[in-house]
Amino acid sequence: MTVKCPSKLKPLFDYIDKNKSRFIDNLKNAVSIQSVSGDPNRRNEVVKMIYWVANRLTALNATVEICDVGMQELPDGTTLKLPPVILASLGDDQRKPTLCVYGHLDVQPANRSDGWVTEPFELEIRDDVMFGRGTSDDKGPAISWLHVVEAYNAATLDLPVNLKFCYEGMEESGSEGLHELLLSKKDTFFKDVDYVCISDNYWLGTKKPCITYGLRGLCYFFLQVSCASKDLHSGIFGGSINEAMSDLIAILDTLVDKDGKILVPKIYDEVEPVTPEEKSLYESIDFSMEEYNQDIDSPQLLHDKKENLLMARWRYPSLSIHGIEGAFSESGSKTVIPKSVIGKFSIRLVPNQQPETVEKLFREHIEKQWKIRGSANSYTFTMLPGAAPAWKSNPDHPHYEAASKAVQYVYNIVPDFTREGGSIPVALTFQDVIGKNVLLLPMGRSDDNAHSQNEKLNISNYVEGTKLMAAYLYEVGLLEKVV
Amino acid sequence: MTVKCPSKLKPLFDYIDKNKSRFIDNLKNAVSIQSVSGDPNRRNEVVKMIYWVANRLTALNATVEICDVGMQELPDGTTLKLPPVILASLGDDQRKPTLCVYGHLDVQPANRSDGWVTEPFELEIRDDVMFGRGTSDDKGPAISWLHVVEAYNAATLDLPVNLKFCYEGMEESGSEGLHELLLSKKDTFFKDVDYVCISDNYWLGTKKPCITYGLRGLCYFFLQVSCASKDLHSGIFGGSINEAMSDLIAILDTLVDKDGKILVPKIYDEVEPVTPEEKSLYESIDFSMEEYNQDIDSPQLLHDKKENLLMARWRYPSLSIHGIEGAFSESGSKTVIPKSVIGKFSIRLVPNQQPETVEKLFREHIEKQWKIRGSANSYTFTMLPGAAPAWKSNPDHPHYEAASKAVQYVYNIVPDFTREGGSIPVALTFQDVIGKNVLLLPMGRSDDNAHSQNEKLNISNYVEGTKLMAAYLYEVGLLEKVV
Numbered sequence: 001m002t003v004k005c006p007s008k009l010k011p012l013f014d015y016i017d018k019n020k021s022r023f024i025d026n027l028k029n030a031v032s033i034q035s036v037s038g039d040p041n042r043r044n045e046v047v048k049m050i051y052w053v054a055n056r057l058t059a060l061n062a063t064v065e066i067c068d069v070g071m072q073e074l075p076d077g078t079t080l081k082l083p084p085v086i087l088a089s090l091g092d093d094q095r096k097p098t099l100c101v102y103g104h105l106d107v108q109p110a111n112r113s114d115g116w117v118t119e120p121f122e123l124e125i126r127d128d129v130m131f132g133r134g135t136s137d138d139k140g141p142a143i144s145w146l147h148v149v150e151a152y153n154a155a156t157l158d159l160p161v162n163l164k165f166c167y168e169g170m171e172e173s174g175s176e177g178l179h180e181l182l183l184s185k186k187d188t189f190f191k192d193v194d195y196v197c198i199s200d201n202y203w204l205g206t207k208k209p210c211i212t213y214g215l216r217g218l219c220y221f222f223l224q225v226s227c228a229s230k231d232l233h234s235g236i237f238g239g240s241i242n243e244a245m246s247d248l249i250a251i252l253d254t255l256v257d258k259d260g261k262i263l264v265p266k267i268y269d270e271v272e273p274v275t276p277e278e279k280s281l282y283e284s285i286d287f288s289m290e291e292y293n294q295d296i297d298s299p300q301l302l303h304d305k306k307e308n309l310l311m312a313r314w315r316y317p318s319l320s321i322h323g324i325e326g327a328f329s330e331s332g333s334k335t336v337i338p339k340s341v342i343g344k345f346s347i348r349l350v351p352n353q354q355p356e357t358v359e360k361l362f363r364e365h366i367e368k369q370w371k372i373r374g375s376a377n378s379y380t381f382t383m384l385p386g387a388a389p390a391w392k393s394n395p396d397h398p399h400y401e402a403a404s405k406a407v408q409y410v411y412n413i414v415p416d417f418t419r420e421g422g423s424i425p426v427a428l429t430f431q432d433v434i435g436k437n438v439l440l441l442p443m444g445r446s447d448d449n450a451h452s453q454n455e456k457l458n459i460s461n462y463v464e465g466t467k468l469m470a471a472y473l474y475e476v477g478l479l480e481k482v483v
Numbered sequence: 484m485t486v487k488c489p490s491k492l493k494p495l496f497d498y499i500d501k502n503k504s505r506f507i508d509n510l511k512n513a514v515s516i517q518s519v520s521g522d523p524n525r526r527n528e529v530v531k532m533i534y535w536v537a538n539r540l541t542a543l544n545a546t547v548e549i550c551d552v553g554m555q556e557l558p559d560g561t562t563l564k565l566p567p568v569i570l571a572s573l574g575d576d577q578r579k580p581t582l583c584v585y586g587h588l589d590v591q592p593a594n595r596s597d598g599w600v601t602e603p604f605e606l607e608i609r610d611d612v613m614f615g616r617g618t619s620d621d622k623g624p625a626i627s628w629l630h631v632v633e634a635y636n637a638a639t640l641d642l643p644v645n646l647k648f649c650y651e652g653m654e655e656s657g658s659e660g661l662h663e664l665l666l667s668k669k670d671t672f673f674k675d676v677d678y679v680c681i682s683d684n685y686w687l688g689t690k691k692p693c694i695t696y697g698l699r700g701l702c703y704f705f706l707q708v709s710c711a712s713k714d715l716h717s718g719i720f721g722g723s724i725n726e727a728m729s730d731l732i733a734i735l736d737t738l739v740d741k742d743g744k745i746l747v748p749k750i751y752d753e754v755e756p757v758t759p760e761e762k763s764l765y766e767s768i769d770f771s772m773e774e775y776n777q778d779i780d781s782p783q784l785l786h787d788k789k790e791n792l793l794m795a796r797w798r799y800p801s802l803s804i805h806g807i808e809g810a811f812s813e814s815g816s817k818t819v820i821p822k823s824v825i826g827k828f829s830i831r832l833v834p835n836q837q838p839e840t841v842e843k844l845f846r847e848h849i850e851k852q853w854k855i856r857g858s859a860n861s862y863t864f865t866m867l868p869g870a871a872p873a874w875k876s877n878p879d880h881p882h883y884e885a886a887s888k889a890v891q892y893v894y895n896i897v898p899d900f901t902r903e904g905g906s907i908p909v910a911l912t913f914q915d916v917i918g919k920n921v922l923l924l925p926m927g928r929s930d931d932n933a934h935s936q937n938e939k940l941n942i943s944n945y946v947e948g949t950k951l952m953a954a955y956l957y958e959v960g961l962l963e964k965v966v
Contacts, residue, residue: 220816236903241781243803243804292723319721334521338805348722
C-alpha cells in the first residue's frame with residue numbers, strides 16, 4: 001500500500017514532463033565534454049565540465065565557490081593541477097532543513113573501439129534509451145538536481161530546503177583532494193547541513209526503484225615483480241633466468257579460489273557476523289537472479305539462492321584480479337620476457353573491515369607466499385592511496401522514510417532498502433566528517449553499464465528520476481532540522 | 484693458430500674501410516623506414532623497404548623478382564596484403580657454386596616512450612655505436628651483402644659464387660607466406676642453390692665471433708578464458724561470478740616452476756639425450772656468465788655452471804609467459820572484472836621435439852588442469868600458425884670450415900661453433916625444402932638489444948662483419964658444387 005502524492009507536486013511533475021527534450025539536450029551537451037579524470041591529457045575537459053555546471057548554478061542564483069584542491073602527482077613523477085570542486089548554496093532560511101547533494105562530473109574512459117555501438121561522447125537515443133558515457137554515471141543524476149531547482153522556480157514554489165551542492169571531477173580516480181576539502185570545510189560550508197543525498201548508484205534490477213543504505217569499501221593493491229633491467233628475448237634468455245611473470249602468477253594464484261573465497265588468512269575475521277534479523281532482510285528484497293545473469297551472461301553464478309548472492313555482493317568481501325601492467329597485452333604475439341610486471345587486484349571491504357588491517361594481512365600473506373616460492377627476484381607490494389572502509393547507514397531513519405515516500409509518489413511502489421557492492425568513499429566521509437545522515441537515491445538501472453561499454457540511461461529513468469528528486473526535496477523539507 | 488688471410492681479399496677490405504661512412508648512411512636511410520611488420524598501419528612502410536632494397540639490387544645488375552605471397556588475415560577478421568618477397572640472382576656460371584643469402588627487412592615495434600634513449604627510427608651514433616631499430620636485426624646484415632657485391636665490383640673481382648637473395652618483410656611476424664613460396668620455388672629459383680647463409684643472429688658474447696649451427700623451434704599458445712558477455716564493475720559483480728582472470732592465472736600457474744622446469748607431463752620425453760661428446764662441446768665455448776648477466780642484471784641465473792646455462796638456452800626447451808590480453812594493462816588503477824582474457828605463452832623447442840606432439844601434450848595438460856579447477860567458465864586453447872621444430876646442422880661440414888676461415892681472415896681468431904636459443908623457422912625450411920647445408924653467420928653482438936629498447940650495432944661489427952661476408956663469399960667459392 002503506497003502513500004498518495006501531494007497535489008503540490010503536480011505542477012513540478014508537469015514542468016519536468018514538458019521540459020523533457022530540453023533536459024535531454026542539456027545532458028547531450030554534458031556528455032559531449034570528454035571529462036575523463038583518469039586521462040591527464042583530458043584534464044582541461046574535466047575543468048570545462050566543472051565550469052559548465054558552475055555557470056548553470058550561478059544562473060540559478062546559487063552562491064558558487066570554485067575550490068582549488070591542489071596538485072595531483074602522476075605515476076611518471078610529474079604533477080598536474082586537480083580539477084576544482086564546486087561548493088554551491090541556494091537559500092539560507094534558518095527554519096528549513098539543509099540538504100547537501102553530492103555528484104561527480106567526471107567519467108570513466110571510453111573508446112568506440114572497446115565495443116561501443118555508438119560514439120561514447122555523443123549522446124544518441126535508441127528506443128527511448130540515451131547512450132553515452134556519463135549518461136547514468138553520473139552526469140545525468142548530477143544535472144537533474146539543477147533541473148529540479150528550475151522546476152521549483154518555474155512553479156513559483158519556494159524551495160523546501162536550503163540546498164547545497166558538492167560536485168567534484170575526480171570521483172572515477174579516487175576523489176583525490178576531496179576528503180581534505182570536506183575536512184577543511186566541516187565547520188563552515190558543511191556546518192549547517194542536516195542531510196546528505198548522493199545520487200550515484202543504480203537500482204538493484206531494471207524495474208523497481210530502491211534506496212541504498214550501504215556500500216562496500218575498497219583496497220586496491222599493486223604487486224610488482226622484477227627479474228631484469230630490460231625486456232628480454234624469450235629465445236635468447238628463456239631457460240636462463242627465473243621470469244618475473246611466472247613468479248607474479250604464482251603469487252596471484254594464492255589470493256582467491258574459483259568459488260570466490262579469499263585465501264588470505266584471517267581476512268574474514270573482522271567481517272560483521274550475520275544475524276537472523278539481517279538475513280530476513282534479504283529474503284524480502286525484490287531481485288531476480290535470472291534477470292541479473294541475463295544481463296552479464298555468466299555461465300554460472302557462484303550462489304544459487306537470492307539471499308546468498310545478495311550477501312556475497314553486499315556484506316561479504318570479494319577479490320578481483322584486474323590485470324597486469326608491463327607484460328605483453330596487445331593482440332597478436334610477442335616473444336618477450338617482461339623485465340618487470342605489476343599485478344593489480346583489489347578487495348571490496350565490508351563492515352567492520354579496516355583498510356589498515358586488511359593491508360597488513362595481505363602484506364603478511366604475500367611475504368609468506370613469496371618465501372614459499374623461493375624466487376631470487378624481488379617484489380614490492382603497495383596499497384594505493386584512497387583505500388576506504390565500507391559505509392552503512394540506518395534505513396529506519398526518518399530521512400529514509402522521506403525518500404521512500406518520494407519514491408511512492410512517483411513510482412506508486414514501496415521501494416526496497418538495499419545495499420550495494422561498489423564503493424563511494426565520500427559517503428563515509430560525509431557520515432563521519434559531517435556527522436549527518438547520508439542516503440543514496442539512485443536514478444538509473446542495474447543494466448546501465450556504468451564503467452562498461454554502451455553506458456546508457458533510460459529516458460523514463462531520467463524523467464521520473466528528476467520527479468523523484470523534486471518529491472524527495474519536498475519530503476526532506478518536512479523533516480526536522482538536525483542541528 | 485689461425486689461418487692467414489689471402490692477399491686477394493685486401494682490396495675488398497680496403498674498399499669497405501674507405502666506404503664506411505656511405506655504408507652507415509645507407510643503414511641510416513634503411514632505419515628511417517618504419518617497416519614494422521606487426522603493425523598493419525605501417526604495412527606500406529614494409530613494402531617501401533622491400534622496394535628500397537629491390538631497387539639497389541637492380542642497380543647492382545641483379546635479376547630481381549618481386550614475389551606476391553598473398554593476403555594476411557588479421558585478428559579482427561579483415562585481410563591485408565602481405566609484403567612481397569624479393570628473390571634476386573647475380574650470376575649463372577655453372578662452374579661456380581651457388582650461395583643463397585637470406586635476410587629480413589621488417590623490424591620489431593619500437594616507441595621512444597618504451598625507454599629508448601634515442602628516436603628508434605633515426606639512426607644515431609654514440610661512441611661508435613649505431614642506435615636504431617633494425618640496425619642489428621636485420622637491416623644492417625641484410626644490406627651488407629649488397630655492399631659486399633659493390634666491393635667486388637669496385638675491386639674488379641669476379642664474384643666467386645652465383646649469388647641469390649631471398650629477402651622478406653614478415654620475419655618478425657611469423658614469416659607468413661614465405662614457407663609456401665620456398666616450396667613453390669624449390670625446383671626453379673632454389674634448384675641450383677648449393678649453400679644457404681643466414682645473417683640474422685648474434686655473437687654469443689660481446690667479443691668473440693661465432694658461427695651458429697643450431698636454433699630452437701617455437702610453439703606459441705593462446706589460452707582464452709571467458710566469464711561474461713561484457714566487462715564488469717568489480718564492486719557490483721565481485722563475489723557473484725567466477726572470474727575469468729583467476730581461472731586463467733590458476734592454469735598459467737601449472738605450466739612452469741620457478742626453476743624454469745616445464746610442468747607439462749612428458750614434455751621432456753622427446754628431448755634428445757645428452758652424450759658425453761656433446762657435453763664436452765660446451766666446455767670449450769668462450770662464454771662469460773658474468774658478462775651475460777651484467778647485460779640483463781638478473782638477480783640470479785638459473786644455472787651456476789657455464790655448460791648447464793648454455794644447454795638450458797640451446798638444447799633444452801623453455802617456457803615463457805608473455806602476457807595477458809583483455810585484462811587491464813595500463814598504468815593506474817581500474818576496478819574491472821575483464822569479461823574475457825587471453826594468456827599468451829610459448830615454448831622453445833629442441834631436437835627432437837615436434838610441434839604436433841608438444842601441442843597435444845599441452846592440450847591434454849590444460850584439459851586436465853581445467854577439470855581440477857572445476858570452473859563453470861569456458862576456455863579455448865590455440866596453437867598459433869607458424870610453429871616450427873628446432874633446426875640443427877652439422878658444424879663439421881666444409882661449408883662451416885669455409886666460414887671459420889673467413890672469420891680467421893678478418894678477426895684473427897678461430898670462432899666458436901654455437902647454437903642459439905631463438906628461432907628462425909626459415910633455417911629449417913631451407914634445410915628440409917632446399918635440402919642444402921645452412922649456416923648462420925652473425926654480424927652483431929649479444930648485447931645488441933634485438934627486440935628490446937635501444938637496439939644497436941657497433942660500427943666495428945658493421946664494418947668487420949661486411950669484410951667477413953666478403954671473405955666468406957671467397958671461401959664458399961672454393962667449395963665444391965653440391966649438385
